[in-house]
Amino acid sequence: MQINRKRTINKGPEWIAVVNPNAGTRKVANDWSQISEALSRWSVHHAAIFTEKRGDAIELVKQQIVLGVRHFIAVGGDGTLNEVVNGIFGQGDVPTTDFTIALVPVGTGNDWRRTMGVPVGYEEAARAIGKGIVRIQDVGRIDFIENGMIQVRYFANVAGIGYDALVASKVNLKKEKGAHGVFTYLSSLVSSLFRYRACALDIALDDDEIRAEVFSLSIGIGKFNGGGMMQLPEALPDDGLFDLTLIRKIGKLALLGQIKNLYDGTFVKHKAVTCLRGHHVGVKSAQPLMIEADGESIGQTPATFHLIPAALKVVVDPLLAGINSCCSQ
Structure with a gap:
């Protein structure tokens, strides 16, 4: 693994939260304001786009990439994260390593986060995104x-x-x-x-x-x-x-x-x-x-x-990931 020290994230409103309101039996729809407040407390300046049906996030991410967005937060489960990944890899204009993705886990399985070291709670996930420690993973x-x-x-x-x-x-x-x-x-x-x-x-x-x-x-x-x-x-x-x-x-x-x-x-x-x-x-x-x-x-x-x-940068909590330090953004 490549090892580097963290550097400070650009604190501008660069993050786009891709929100699946149906995740967790519509738990996200009920909790989005709470999630957004947690992100703001950790200086994660963000705007939100909301999916309506399966597959929406892929196209929404592609549209945001054209607008210059390079940081995405999947708010949902493994399916939401997968669609964000496919939005990034389904376009050919920007190298995939230019992007950073994060997850606020709300869905049913949340298996990806177990390996990568992503906290479960809203506050904990927001804190990890605010700290900006990233790991480069294969796809x-x-x-x-x-x-x-x-x-x-x-x-x-x-x-x-x-x-x-x-x-x-x-x-x-x-x-x-x-x-x-x-x-x-x-x-x-x-x-x-x-x-x-x-x-x-x-x-x-x-x-x-x-x-x-x-x-x-x-x-x-x-x-x-x-x-x-x-x-x-x-x-x-x-x-x-x-x-x-x-x-x-x-x-x-x-x-x-x-x-x-x-x-x-x-x-x-x-x-x-x-x-x-x-x-x-x-x-x-x-x-x-x-x-x-x-x-x-x-x-x-x-x-x-x-x-x-080494295709994609993802935000992690290094303690949960079982590693001492990770690549910086």
Whole structure:
């Protein structure tokens, strides 16, 4: 990791808060004034733009970039953050390393913040943004199929294929109906277990070829997915490598017995689990399989995953991130 001392942020009104009022079962809509006041107390001079539906933040961020904005705060969950990232990476005029993003976490999962060291409370998150300590992380690019067309999506945390993607799809449907919290993930995890079957995958990992009956494949920059499950326990967001967790065909009872171990990462010791690392991943399947990126359902296989190293500056609390100092803005 690059290590530098912090320097003072330009205190002008440069931050744009991308606010998802629906996050946390409309908790953001109720709490925005409280969040904004916390940001102001820590001299985070900001203006806000509000999303109305899924995908809005991508286009709103692109519009703000044209206006010269380079600092964005995602106010919501992993989905909101993912859209901000895609707004930045979906334009080609400004280098992505010119941007800094921050998060005020309010959504259901908040998995990205667990790896990156972002505080949960409004005051604590605002303080971290005000202090302006940043870390440079890698970002992943996915080329995949949606409605018969090749599409591109970027992700900052974890992408999943197969069982993971089915669970994410169920969680998203429940969130649209007002459900939230850990139980939403666990109930979707268990109900999906009895519906999903392992499928044959052809995986190209850099120069290696793998063919296996796969229950689930996670490709990550961060460690956590699914509301706090440590699915990639050795992942580092700035090491220039994807971590992969490959779960081969496994019995339903055996998987149920491993659920508790998903939360501390010890499930990777099971004989059906293989952990890998690489820069480029290609995935093909006999039948199209669902893909999720940062908890968002995006499309189907076949797909390719490319790592973009040291691609984005993100605001962190260095104590929570478990590091002594970080890159400055």
